[in-house]
Amino acid sequence: MYPAQFQYHRATSVQHALDLMAQHGDDAKVLAGGHSLLPVMKLRFATPAHLIDIGRVSGLSGISESGGTIVIGATTRHADVASSALIKAKAPLLAEVAGHIGDPLIRNMGTIGGSVAHADPSADLPAAMMALGATMELTGKGGSRQVSADQFFVDVFQTALGSTELLTAIRIPASSGACAYEKNPDPASGYAIVGIAVQLTTSGGKVSSARVAMTGLGPKPMRLAAVEAALAAGADAASAAAKAADGIAFIDDARGNASYKANLARVYTKRAIARAMK
Numbered sequence: 274m275y276p277a278q279f280q281y282h283r284a285t286s287v288q289h290a291l292d293l294m295a296q297h298g299d300d301a302k303v304l305a306g307g308h309s310l311l312p313v314m315k316l317r318f319a320t321p322a323h324l325i326d327i328g329r330v331s332g333l334s335g336i337s338e339s340g341g342t343i344v345i346g347a348t349t350r351h352a353d354v355a356s357s358a359l360i361k362a363k364a365p366l367l368a369e370v371a372g373h374i375g376d377p378l379i380r381n382m383g384t385i386g387g388s389v390a391h392a393d394p395s396a397d398l399p400a401a402m403m404a405l406g407a408t409m410e411l412t413g414k415g416g417s418r419q420v421s422a423d424q425f426f427v428d429v430f431q432t433a434l435g436s437t438e439l440l441t442a443i444r445i446p447a448s449s450g451a452c453a454y455e456k457n458p459d460p461a462s463g464y465a466i467v468g469i470a471v472q473l474t475t476s477g478g479k480v481s482s483a484r485v486a487m488t489g490l491g492p493k494p495m496r497l498a499a500v501e502a503a504l505a506a507g508a509d510a511a512s513a514a515a516k517a518a519d520g521i522a523f524i525d526d527a528r529g530n531a532s533y534k535a536n537l538a539r540v541y542t543k544r545a546i547a548r549a550m551k
């Protein structure tokens with residue numbers, strides 16, 4: 274299938290991209306790796322008249338550390354995140370999750386910013402963003418603002434990004450703490466039927482705080498607050514994971530009924546916590 278006709282623009286800087294976005298408004302879409310946008314255009318679910326390619330904007334790609342914070346440019350490819358020595362040392366959960374995305378072709382083309390901005394409810398990275406306490410840098414003509422991952426994901430394919438804003442960078446507090454990502458992949462696409470990201474902070478061999486986030490079983494990624502509280506209170510993996518479905522109204526759909534989904538949440542949460550604790 275072929276997309277509808279569009280005009281292609283190659284942005285040369287963030288400012289140039291913002292100018293093009295302001296000029297073309299709702300008729301335009303930003304293009305990063307194209308691995309979510311182009312399939313949607315081929316199906317004609319999206320028919321933008323203008324594509325603004327940010328893939329070659331210098332300064333939008335790369336991984337660095339500044340004052341205990343890891344800064345990742347929006348157009349950094351999944352493969353570069355997964356293989357980065359800095360990410361492996363200072364945000365190992367993110368390296369693990371990025372390595373779970375799709376296949377090598379997807380990881381070599383798809384970008385961290387594209388995945389996060391697209392906010393597919395079955396994508397892997399949104400759960401990692403929440404578990405890691407990431408902050409999104411959103412840049413518009415008036416400057417940049419910082420939005421926490423907890424506030425960024427709004428609903429199915431909906432984020433806090435304004436229509437004339439670009440996601441320019443993602444910031445993650447450096448951490449070498451215990452972590453794990455456990456995913457049940459869809460056998461056809463590789464997307465998460467369920468994915469549980471766990472980041473633990475330990476003190477004296479005990480869990481002092483925990484961030485646990487789930488993707489795949491709802492309209493957007495979510496923190497599992499009851500599990501986090503149980504872990505902070507000293508619960509083991511099994512008893513903390515037993516709370517994974519607490520307070521969540523799962524719905525019956527083509528992927529399974531609500532009780533099956535609640536069970537998936539508990540099983541994968543237990544696996545992720547147990548491996549993180551090891």
Ligand SMILES: Cc1cc2nc3c(=O)[nH]c(=O)nc-3n(C[C@H](O)[C@H](O)[C@H](O)COP(=O)(O)OP(=O)(O)OC[C@H]3O[C@@H](n4cnc5c(N)ncnc54)[C@H](O)[C@@H]3O)c2cc1C
Nearest residue numbers: 305306307308309310375383384387388396397440463464
């Ligand atoms: C066969 C296949 C399998 C896949 N498997 C997985 C998987 O297992 N797990 C998973 O998580 N994902 C999977 N993906 C999705 C993949 O990770 C995509 O690359 C990613 O979701 C989108 O990144 P992109 O750079 O390709 O973005 P694009 O497709 O270029 O853009 C996606 C959307 O985000 C917007 N956008 C992009 N960048 C920005 C920005 N900086 N600021 C504002 N808006 C922006 C675009 O306008 C568009 O609406 C798969 C994709 C395919 C085709």
